[in-house]
Amino acid sequence: MPSHPDHRGFEIVAREDFSDVTYLLEVHHPQMAKAARAGQFVIVMLHEHGERIPLTIADFDRQKGTITLVIQAVGKTTREMQQVCRVGTHLLALTGPMGEPSHIGGQRHVVCVGGGLGVAPIFPQARAYKESGATVVAVVGFRSKDLVFWEDKFRACCDEVIVCTDDGSAGLKGNVTTGLRQALDADPEIDEVVAIGPPVMMKACAEVTRPRNIKTVVSLNPIMVDGTGMCGGCRVKIGTGIKFACVDGPDFDAHQVDFDDLMVRLKRFSETEKAALARWEEGCRLGTAQPAGK
Amino acid sequence: MAKRKTIRTIPRERAEVGEQDPQARIRNFDEVTLRFTPEQARHEADRCIECPRPACTPGCPVGVDVKGFIMKLSAGDLRGAYEVITETNLLPAVCGRVCPQENQCEGACVVGNQFAPVAIGRLERFVGDTAIANGWSSIPYIEPSGFRIGIVGSGPAGMACAADMAKAGCDVTVYEAFHVPGGVLRYGIPDFRLPNTVIDAEIANLEKLGVKFECNTLVGRLFTIEQMIEEMGFHAVFIGTGAGYPSFLGIPGDNLNGVLSANELLTRCNMMKAKDGGFDTPLPIGARVAVIGAGNTAMDAMRVCRRLGAEQVHCIYRRSRAEAPARVEEVHHAEQEGIDFHWLTAPVEILDDGKGGVRGMRCIRMELGEPDASGRRRPVVVKGSEYEFDCDLVVVAIGTNANPIIGQTSKIKLDKRGYIATDDDLATSLAGVYAGGDIVTGAATVIQAMGAGRKAARGMKRYLGLRDTETVY
Ligand SMILES: Cc1cc2nc3c(=O)[nH]c(=O)nc-3n(C[C@H](O)[C@H](O)[C@H](O)COP(=O)(O)OP(=O)(O)OC[C@H]3O[C@@H](n4cnc5c(N)ncnc54)[C@H](O)[C@@H]3O)c2cc1C
Ligand SMILES: Cc1cc2nc3c(=O)[nH]c(=O)nc-3n(C[C@H](O)[C@H](O)[C@H](O)COP(=O)(O)OP(=O)(O)OC[C@H]3O[C@@H](n4cnc5c(N)ncnc54)[C@H](O)[C@@H]3O)c2cc1C
Numbered sequence A: 001m002p003s004h005p006d007h008r009g010f011e012i013v014a015r016e017d018f019s020d021v022t023y024l025l026e027v028h029h030p031q032m033a034k035a036a037r038a039g040q041f042v043i044v045m046l047h048e049h050g051e052r053i054p055l056t057i058a059d060f061d062r063q064k065g066t067i068t069l070v071i072q073a074v075g076k077t078t079r080e081m082q083q084v085c086r087v088g089t090h091l092l093a094l095t096g097p098m099g100e101p102s103h104i105g106g107q108r109h110v111v112c113v114g115g116g117l118g119v120a121p122i123f124p125q126a127r128a129y130k131e132s133g134a135t136v137v138a139v140v141g142f143r144s145k146d147l148v149f150w151e152d153k154f155r156a157c158c159d160e161v162i163v164c165t166d167d168g169s170a171g172l173k174g175n176v177t178t179g180l181r182q183a184l185d186a187d188p189e190i191d192e193v194v195a196i197g198p199p200v201m202m203k204a205c206a207e208v209t210r211p212r213n214i215k216t217v218v219s220l221n222p223i224m225v226d227g228t229g230m231c232g233g234c235r236v237k238i239g240t241g242i243k244f245a246c247v248d249g250p251d252f253d254a255h256q257v258d259f260d261d262l263m264v265r266l267k268r269f270s271e272t273e274k275a276a277l278a279r280w281e282e283g284c285r286l287g288t289a290q291p292a293g294k
Numbered sequence B: 001m002a003k004r005k006t007i008r009t010i011p012r013e014r015a016e017v018g019e020q021d022p023q024a025r026i027r028n029f030d031e032v033t034l035r036f037t038p039e040q041a042r043h044e045a046d047r048c049i050e051c052p053r054p055a056c057t058p059g060c061p062v063g064v065d066v067k068g069f070i071m072k073l074s075a076g077d078l079r080g081a082y083e084v085i086t087e088t089n090l091l092p093a094v095c096g097r098v099c100p101q102e103n104q105c106e107g108a109c110v111v112g113n114q115f116a117p118v119a120i121g122r123l124e125r126f127v128g129d130t131a132i133a134n135g136w137s138s139i140p141y142i143e144p145s146g147f148r149i150g151i152v153g154s155g156p157a158g159m160a161c162a163a164d165m166a167k168a169g170c171d172v173t174v175y176e177a178f179h180v181p182g183g184v185l186r187y188g189i190p191d192f193r194l195p196n197t198v199i200d201a202e203i204a205n206l207e208k209l210g211v212k213f214e215c216n217t218l219v220g221r222l223f224t225i226e227q228m229i230e231e232m233g234f235h236a237v238f239i240g241t242g243a244g245y246p247s248f249l250g251i252p253g254d255n256l257n258g259v260l261s262a263n264e265l266l267t268r269c270n271m272m273k274a275k276d277g278g279f280d281t282p283l284p285i286g287a288r289v290a291v292i293g294a295g296n297t298a299m300d301a302m303r304v305c306r307r308l309g310a311e312q313v314h315c316i317y318r319r320s321r322a323e324a325p326a327r328v329e330e331v332h333h334a335e336q337e338g339i340d341f342h343w344l345t346a347p348v349e350i351l352d353d354g355k356g357g358v359r360g361m362r363c364i365r366m367e368l369g370e371p372d373a374s375g376r377r378r379p380v381v382v383k384g385s386e387y388e389f390d391c392d393l394v395v396v397a398i399g400t401n402a403n404p405i406i407g408q409t410s411k412i413k414l415d416k417r418g419y420i421a422t423d424d425d426l427a428t429s430l431a432g433v434y435a436g437g438d439i440v441t442g443a444a445t446v447i448q449a450m451g452a453g454r455k456a457a458r459g460m461k462r463y464l465g466l467r468d469t470e471t472v473y
């Protein structure tokens, strides 16, 4: 197809593996590095037979002209990417930055909460709040010590970093709401909380801040196709209305979000997803896992 | 000279066109209506009485010289016919297939007063397909003008504007958010009505004119319209981003899994090729599907579901068949394919299966009352006529709104409904920035979008002080 100047796609210039399920890809796209702002995401297509999947811009480097994605291998596409995306290979499609940038500025004391696949996406927000002059506490949650990543990056741009692990092998024992409560108790002047992670986690954070009346923003991650407002697949219930997360969000007021609806909608394709993964894994075992599945 | 044709000397019946048998075609995505053979085209061309003041041309939104191209066809000059059409219509192979001819050129044709009107669309398609098969394209001598033009969106509006500006010697770049160009022609209209190969050929023709396509580019977010003019060196910009922001029903059950927009269904099927196997994008397939709406989008969604294996496909529409906005041929084809039409019926509630999915729908019967603002008789509820039926997938095709991205990211003036505001030349509130197609008018037709692209090109040329070279085509 006629498209961007490099017909092979968008080059991967760095890769780092944080664990056996989490990996980082740095992709060359100078124009996007220049445009990207905290809270925005991209849509990636690995190859012609692939899906379009949304991923948050976890970092961007305007000098180097790159954007960074941190990906959890959860299903067919993210696992295949884990297997085939090496330095020097290309993504077929990379579109963005998508979504409304986070509204940063004016807040004085902020807590940024990231759990699971939300740890990396919360980073640009934490940094942007700091740059806007706020006092920033980061609360980041992992299952255990060996899955912890980017602690140094958070420390470099936050006033305080609270690490939580499910098993207590590093930092606080417990999930991120434990850390969030601790941060809120320590500073009564917190005027905004931002939480990114799995819907259950975001919902739990919203319930922590609701009785305290603290403005809370979450970044929603419904299933998407185009990311341009064209399909309505990403619709979410906010208050009494329906919004499209890709163009009206992805940031929304946590106290207005219907998380139960979001969780049900995320299961839309669970059967097909399981089948696709099983087929692909079978292909890997047999050595026939060719992306072009025809 | 041949004797002048009159209504009494022409063949009364239309040339019979080949069609895939309904039972066979509901198992494939091949084209339903076959191309005219040269003999059929000849027969049909003979039915045009070559009116001194043709009614067909004013019936066409872009004013195709129908009589002119048919006369060339009659004379056996196919290349000549192609040149005549492409003076006004850039995409004959597309428009011949998808124009609502019954309301446009054919609706106005005088032969229609007594017999079926001349099958202008099919003739146009015959010429367009012949051109593609032979690799014809009309590339005039182009003298570089030194101007750079940016086009936002690669649908028919953007394509038409790009072609005219390239012919005027401009350096034209088309930006498209998707990974493939073509707009609705690509992601919306299915292969059985408009094969992808036709779109590929038309895009290739534009590339031959020197037009560059940059996909994966979401204008507004990657760079703004203002930046295109102020920083990126474009002398003028055209916005043709379409109106794809689907409406939902606003009734209980709207958000259930198993309720989706026709756009989503069609995009997954057509552009992401979920129908072909070996592609990763999942596609929800129901055994019993209800599609809400009766426009082209609804017909496409129903016929796609049929081909994907749905046992029953229901069409729910609150007005009657006469008011259905789809092309008549599509309604007819849908009926042949066994779609179950519930005319004068409105959805009231989508019923939950208890697991987040759909188990059925509650509907209510309507009757037609007084005409409304659109001149169509307004459907009113028949009290106490509610009924339920089983279905497991609901596809919503009740229309779209303006896409908000350009408005969110630019100071450009929008109208009350969120569409881009323009003057008669299609100039927007920003100097050098033009807009046209669905993003200005709301959802319309391919030929209207193309016409708007060309009109904007005329405005741009005046703005840039370029001679209007349109006639060179
Ligand atoms: C705006 C946005 C930003 C995102 N940012 C990131 C990111 O920075 N890093 C990252 O690893 N992932 C991110 N995601 C989620 C990511 O898009 C999905 O994990 C991915 O699409 C899964 O594809 P798959 O084929 O590998 O798995 P699938 O087989 O499609 O799904 C496997 C499992 O993942 C769940 N899943 C599917 N889609 C999503 C989704 N959109 N969100 C959450 N869970 C999903 C399914 O319920 C299923 O259980 C983001 C999603 C959105 C909408
Ligand atoms: C399913 C369906 C069937 C139809 N059938 C018929 C038919 O039979 N006959 C008929 O005449 N009409 C039909 N129509 C209507 C017709 O297709 C549209 O009126 C026409 O395509 C509008 O053209 P356009 O160029 O304005 O926009 P579109 O064709 O919508 O193209 C807009 C393009 O712009 C891109 N874009 C949007 N925003 C951005 C951005 N910010 N940056 C970059 N790119 C962007 C989009 O991805 C898209 O590719 C149908 C429509 C649909 C949806």
Ligand code: SF4
Pocket: B059, B060, B061, B062, B063, B064, B066, B089, B095, B096, B099, B101, B104, B105, B106, B120, B121, B124, B447
């Ligand atoms: S462009 Fe459409 S309306 Fe015009 S003559 Fe051709 S088929 Fe008819």
Ligand code: SF4
Pocket: B047, B048, B049, B050, B051, B054, B055, B056, B057, B066, B067, B108, B109, B110, B111, B118, B120
């Ligand atoms: S109105 Fe009909 S008969 Fe007359 S020129 Fe046009 S196509 Fe021919």
Ligand code: FES
Pocket: A223, A224, A225, A226, A227, A228, A229, A230, A231, A232, A233, A234, A235, A244, A245, A246, A247
């Ligand atoms: S992803 Fe299609 S509308 Fe948001």
